[in-house]
Amino acid sequence: MNEKKQKLVKQNELIDRVPHGTNQLRMRLSNERLVLSIIRRYPGISKSDIAKMTGLTPQAATIIINRLEFDGLLRRQEISRGRVGQPAVPYKLNPEGVFSVGLSIGRWSCETVLIDFVAGIRERVFSETFVYPIPKQVVDFVVDSYSRLTEKLGSEQRNMVCGYGITAPFISSMSSEISQLPARVVKLWENFDLVAEITNQLRSSVYICNDAIAACQADLMLEGSGRPFDFLYIHIGVCVGGGLVLDNRVFHGGSGRAGAVASFPMPDNTLLPGPDMSSLAQVASLLSLDRKIRQAGVISTYQCGSEGWWADVCDASMNEWINEIVPCLACVAASAVALCDIAAFVVDGDCSFDVRDRIAKEVARCLKKYYVHGVESLSVIAGSLGTDACVLGAAVLPLLNFEYASASSYKNLC
Numbered sequence: 470m471n472e473k474k475q476k477l478v479k480q481n482e483l484i485d486r487v488p489h490g491t492n493q494l495r496m497r498l499s500n501e502r503l504v505l506s507i508i509r510r511y512p513g514i515s516k517s518d519i520a521k522m523t524g525l526t527p528q529a530a531t532i533i534i535n536r537l538e539f540d541g542l543l544r545r546q547e548i549s550r551g552r553v554g555q556p557a558v559p560y561k562l563n564p565e566g567v568f569s570v571g572l573s574i575g576r577w578s579c580e581t582v583l584i585d586f587v588a589g590i591r592e593r594v595f596s597e598t599f600v601y602p603i604p605k606q607v608v609d610f611v612v613d614s615y616s617r618l619t620e621k622l623g624s625e626q627r628n629m630v631c632g633y634g635i636t637a638p639f640i641s642s643m644s645s646e647i648s649q650l651p652a653r654v655v656k657l658w659e660n661f662d663l664v665a666e667i668t669n670q671l672r673s674s675v676y677i678c679n680d681a682i683a684a685c686q687a688d689l690m691l692e693g694s695g696r697p698f699d700f701l702y703i704h705i706g707v708c709v710g711g712g713l714v715l716d717n718r719v720f721h722g723g724s725g726r727a728g729a730v731a732s733f734p735m736p737d738n739t740l741l742p743g744p745d746m747s748s749l750a751q752v753a754s755l756l757s758l759d760r761k762i763r764q765a766g767v768i769s770t771y772q773c774g775s776e777g778w779w780a781d782v783c784d785a786s787m788n789e790w791i792n793e794i795v796p797c798l799a800c801v802a803a804s805a806v807a808l809c810d811i812a813a814f815v816v817d818g819d820c821s822f823d824v825r826d827r828i829a830k831e832v833a834r835c836l837k838k839y840y841v842h843g844v845e846s847l848s849v850i851a852g853s854l855g856t857d858a859c860v861l862g863a864a865v866l867p868l869l870n871f872e873y874a875s876a877s878s879y880k881n882l883c
Contacts, residue, residue, distance in 0.1 A: 500525065502871075504533050505542065508560055509587075510693040510717075513546060515557035534560060542566040542586070562586050567871055568630045570618060570673075571864025572611060573680065574602055574637040576707045577772040579610050583618040583630075584864045588691050590857070592618045598772060601654045602637075604661040612670050632674040632867025633667060636683040636859050638708060676866040681710025682728065683862025686719050688815060688852055690865050697812035697848070701805040703730060703798065704858055705818030705828075707774050709754045715809065733804075735797050749801060753794040755819060761786040774819045791828060798828070799835035806843045817852025825851040 500523070507519055514522075520530035537543045538560070546559040564585040572581045579596040594614040599606060611633075619627055668675045678686075685702035698717045704710050713720045713728035720727050731750035751757065759773045765786050771777030802814040816829045833849040854861060 500529070501533055501537060504530070504537065505562070508543065509562055509690065512561045512693070513559040515559055517557065519560075540566075564589055565626070566629070567868065568622070568626060569632060569634065569864050569867040569871075570615065570630060571634040571636070571860050571862070571866070572607075573860035573863050574607060574635065575859075576602070576774075579607060580860045581611070581614045581618065582860050582864050583622075584861070584868075586868070588687070588861060588865060588868070590861075592621065594618060601650060602658075603654065604657055604663065604666075607663070608666055608670065611667055615671055630673070631871045632676060633671060634683070634863040634866030635663065635667070635675065635677040636680040636863040636866075637663075637677070638680055638710070674867065674870070676870060678862070678866055679710065679725070679729075680704070680706075680859045680862065682712040682719060682721070682725075683866060684710075684817065684854065684858035685712025685714065685728065685862070686869065687858055687862040687865050688817065688854055689714055689717070689719060690869070691861070692853065696815075699809065699811045700813035700815055701728065701730075701802065701809070701811050702815045702817065702852070703753075703801070704852075705753055705755065705794075705816070705820065705825075706859070707755050707819070709750050709818075713805075713809065713811075730801055733801050735800070749797055752797050757794075758782065758786065758790045761790050779820070787824075791824075791831060795828065795831040795835050798832050799839065802832060802836060802847060802849065803839040803841045803844050806847055807841050810843060811847070813848040813850055815850045815852050817854055817858050819856045819858075822851060822853075822855060825855070 503523055504519055504525075507522055508514055511518075511522075516530050516534050517527060519525070519534065520527045523530065525533070534543065538545065542563055543560050543566075544563045546561055548556045548558055564587045566586040568586070568591070569584050570581060571584065572579060577600075578598045579602070581594050582590050583592040584590055594617050596606075596610045596614075615633075619630065622630075664675045664677050667673075681702075681704040684704045688702055689696055696714070698714070700714050702712045702714065704712075709731050711728045711730035722728075731748065733749040735747045735749060735752060755774045759769075759778075762769065762782055765783060767781055767783055767786070769778050769781040771781065798814075798816065805811050805814070814832065816825050816832065818825060829849045829851040833847075836844050836847060836849070852858065
């Protein structure tokens with residue numbers, strides 16, 4: 470097959486997997502959201518290419534794009550010349566079109582950011598460290614930090630803040646021995662409606678999601694065409710979590726927990742299936758690395774996962790930890806290939822890119838031992854968001870709602 474035919478086949482496959490729009494007037498809003506999501510994934514795309522990818526007529530695509538440009542959501546770029554036919558006008562999202570705020574509730578601190586329409590971080594505020602995340606403490610931080618985040622925005626820009634996103638682990642994860650939260654703290658969260666309280670305080674639309682799933686959504690949204698349509702995302706933090714992407718969308722499942730790899734059982738010849746069987750969460754978290762450095766006699770005075778804590782991690786403990794988690798992650802990746810036919814396995818988390826890259830390369834080597842159809846073509850990728858993944862995941866939740874989701878899409882996520 471010559472190069473021209475290969476390019477045509479690839480383009481047709483891409484068109485088949487992109488959601489198609491409709492030309493009916495009553496679907497105008499849906500089509501606008503679809504066009505925005507296409508331009509986000511393929512910045513610099515032209516009207517004619519958008520029409521081909523969405524199934525819209527050229528006239529309908531032109532009307533929608535012109536309207537979005539008039540509303541300040543799109544910017545036309547310099548005309549692309551040198552092609553057959555009329556010069557194509559590429560379009561990109563306007564960073565100033567919409568703003569969003571995100572809050573990440575961590576194990577020992579909170580972080581909140583203000584982002585623009587292309588997910589560029591405009592402002593960032595950290596909370597003071599705490600022993601445990603307490604609801605009142607979190608709400609007080611939200612109210613104080615929101616004014617600090619938006620104080621540099623003009624009055625018109627403040628009106629363009631489309632919502633407030635929150636990421637936090639599931640309460641069930643918080644109650645486990647892995648997160649080390651006492652029962653009384655878990656009880657406080659179970660009896661507290663965080664979304665209702667922040668909605669009341671800020672008078673804003675509020676969306677909430679599991680932290681790892683939101684980080685997966687941020688990776689999908691911000692990497693754009695750099696990601697395949699089907700992949701499993703792993704986020705290694707104080708706890709470990711993940712998200713599953715199928716057909717270019719995060720797949721949530723019936724209860725919103727699809728891709729929850731923390732509970733994935735780990736093979737151990739010395740254990741029979743049962744309550745004592747090990748799981749990925751017990752192996753591939755930063756808390757498990759923290760235990761190893763303590764066993765090596767290093768008692769860090771910094772919180773697990775912080776910059777100071779990483780400076781205290783010795784090479785021997787790091788090597789032992791990576792050698793232990795790599796076969797486990799490879800097992801998860803091979804299982805995902807067998808069940809979901811994924812094309813990539815993304816390793817991200819609260820560690821340096823060098824560490825993520827090393828883990829990804831080791832997992833790729835380990836996968837060669839598995840005889841699973843399709844595993845030989847699986848790409849193992851080091852994620853690019855790192856420590857920003859969860860807070861960016863929170864901030865993109867309102868953008869997702871603004872573009873192509875409905876509020877009810879997130880009702881089962883936390």
